[in-house]
Amino acid sequence: MAASKPTHAPAPAADKPHPDVSRRSQRSRRAIYDAALALVAEVGYPRTTIEGIAARAGVGKQTIYRWWSSKADVLLEAFLDLGDRAVQAAGEEGVGIPDTGDLAADLKSVLRATVDELRDPEFEAPYRALAAEGVVNEQLGRAFLTELLEPSLQLFVDRLRSAQDAGHLRADLDPRIALELFVSPLAQRWLQRTAPISHEYTDTLVDYALHGLAPR
Amino acid sequence: MAASKPTHAPAPAADKPHPDVSRRSQRSRRAIYDAALALVAEVGYPRTTIEGIAARAGVGKQTIYRWWSSKADVLLEAFLDLGDRAVQAAGEEGVGIPDTGDLAADLKSVLRATVDELRDPEFEAPYRALAAEGVVNEQLGRAFLTELLEPSLQLFVDRLRSAQDAGHLRADLDPRIALELFVSPLAQRWLQRTAPISHEYTDTLVDYALHGLAPR
């Protein structure tokens, strides 16, 4: 569910007693990212192993254990890096939610883009793996949330607040809850495969959410 | 997301070349269910092993491999069985969604019950584990969906249709989509821990969904 992919610093948080970061081999880091993403795409997350990543990256296992605490951690960073690179490649465009004054249209547009992204096979495998791991592993789940989900959700919060200011939304709404009415259904359909997703579907979601299920 | 737990046949589909089902030891089966649920609750899903289940159940490993194809498979069946037993213990009451004529009240009531259930630590560990596995393992995900999720969702579909017939919902609504407006947000908050869940929260969801986000 990424409406944007904000750039991440190479070493986002040095809360652990890491070794000397300045001597770190950037070459190995890149190779590890690439190997991790490639393996997850090729053989799936459960059959992706630290040993496999190390071998594919041409790297010693210790180099992975030195900088990451788990397979999930490697993949999360690799995926964030992938996003960063995608954003930089895309330039300024496409980040954030448009604000044309027509809330319904803006939401539909962003959700359509999200649908397209969720269908991109390059993203699917690692994204699913991370989401699944986060469901069961609270620590990874928190990181997944703050680094991947929150920034995107915040964009919706901002857009909804702007709509509220313009009087296009009920003034008493909690935007954090409001956004879930169209974002969560899409997320669940995709994650749990409860039903297929499409542009039509997200358009419908926006309509239902904005105007309610009850007759007027 | 279980508003009810319909009884399951012991072996719903014999599509695999199973050994002679009539000779199966029910004693071992029960012991395996119990061991699996206990271990997942005690040490978590990833550290629950087939070997551990077998040892705890006092059963040979082969007896597990003979009847199930994976750890997730065992847990799914054990969990379904748990649900079946809970339903039988509860008797007739509590299954299904009430239909008092007040749709909002009925939905709030069911969602409040769901919140309570999701917080029940006995359910949480295996449910989370299965959901996570289903995200990444399509086969298990399908089973999770059809055996656990669908029956509950169908109850919402039925209730929404009844409301439509009574003129309490827009006539053009697709109930399968409509229900997602209040069910999916709860599911996502719980699964991905995007925010805490509570009775007030689900009440709010129902209000937002029924009356829409836009001002009237």
Next chain:
Amino acid sequence: MAASKPTHAPAPAADKPHPDVSRRSQRSRRAIYDAALALVAEVGYPRTTIEGIAARAGVGKQTIYRWWSSKADVLLEAFLDLGDRAVQAAGEEGVGIPDTGDLAADLKSVLRATVDELRDPEFEAPYRALAAEGVVNEQLGRAFLTELLEPSLQLFVDRLRSAQDAGHLRADLDPRIALELFVSPLAQRWLQRTAPISHEYTDTLVDYALHGLAPR
């Protein structure tokens, strides 16, 4: 080392509390013998299993466990039965050691026949397996000895005694030891593969043994 193969009763010794022997299925017994010999020849003794024998013989495992105490036991009986059948097929001829009055010639002739037999691939696999098992498993070793080895050795004892009576051997000889001078070397070469065996070789053994290693 079999100069002859005396006929064995179908159930040589009922020293164990066997079930009712009279109701025993001879059909299954034959099938088990055949399966055991075939498997030992095809996949070797260590990879021959009770389950494999039962499956190949079209017999329940319990039918084997009912009548035999171990894999080695099955094979020993099967091999003895094979010998019996060979003897019966051969009729009267070839059993025992000839006594032409020329001891050296008689011994050479029997040893040449033994060399030929040891080279028969049908005999080699089970014979080796039984010999090996007997080295390590004293109980089986005793049975192997009394049922297979002793009868043959006794023939040599008899022939040597006859030679002693005729004055062709030193009168003070212990025939049980004397026979080992030509029999054991052949046995060891074959069992331990210390060197190839041939008719020339056994002829030489007889010469050395009869006339001694020291110059005269």
Next chain:
Amino acid sequence: MAASKPTHAPAPAADKPHPDVSRRSQRSRRAIYDAALALVAEVGYPRTTIEGIAARAGVGKQTIYRWWSSKADVLLEAFLDLGDRAVQAAGEEGVGIPDTGDLAADLKSVLRATVDELRDPEFEAPYRALAAEGVVNEQLGRAFLTELLEPSLQLFVDRLRSAQDAGHLRADLDPRIALELFVSPLAQRWLQRTAPISHEYTDTLVDYALHGLAPR
């Protein structure tokens, strides 16, 4: 049948694609040898398992599989090492066959020592196990032969040749065959338990072999 135990290089032939030998843990190797010999002595060869050896040695199973191809292989090396250590402990003495000029006395002396050795319970269990395995497993049999048997037999060949040069043996004898007349009978009695072994027995063998069975 070991008249001597020549020292063996730790890794005589690197014909297999072994891992890095220089990094090998000598501590683990010793522990594995000790565990293997102890287990074979305590519970017998068939009930000695790789897992048991690993557990007793405080070693991972993989460390055994990394360096040896089978249980028999481990035991052979452990036994050779045991011999090496025994030789080194014994110093110069006791290795080889004496040459006092009296061939009969020298042979009797060596065979008496061999009898004593064969009765040493520390040697018996592994030696028997290896011999049995070698009967059935040609590859192990070859190794058993070249590493354990041959060196000892060669000492007899040398002594017999020396006796030939001195005119104490027939000049036309093949020493490889000649030695079998007294060595093989002892081997067979011990391996196949055809009869008990003793000093008198081996003395008799030497007499019979040197002077022949026929009257002079």
Next chain:
DNA sequence: TCTTAAGCGAGACGGTACGTCCCGTCTTTGA
């Protein structure tokens, strides 16, 4: 310029669990 110490590749190590193969026992069903 030459130590010196870190990161690095490599991979052996003690372990745990895997999924499979048999063991020997037990139970059910059919002849």
Next chain:
DNA sequence: TCAAAGACGGGACGTACCGTCTCGCTTAAGA
């Protein structure tokens, strides 16, 4: 009532990875 069939509790197999731990070998920084 024996035999076929085969499920069962159990134990070992040989493999795959785990995370830790040396080993040299670059390779930059400070003496």
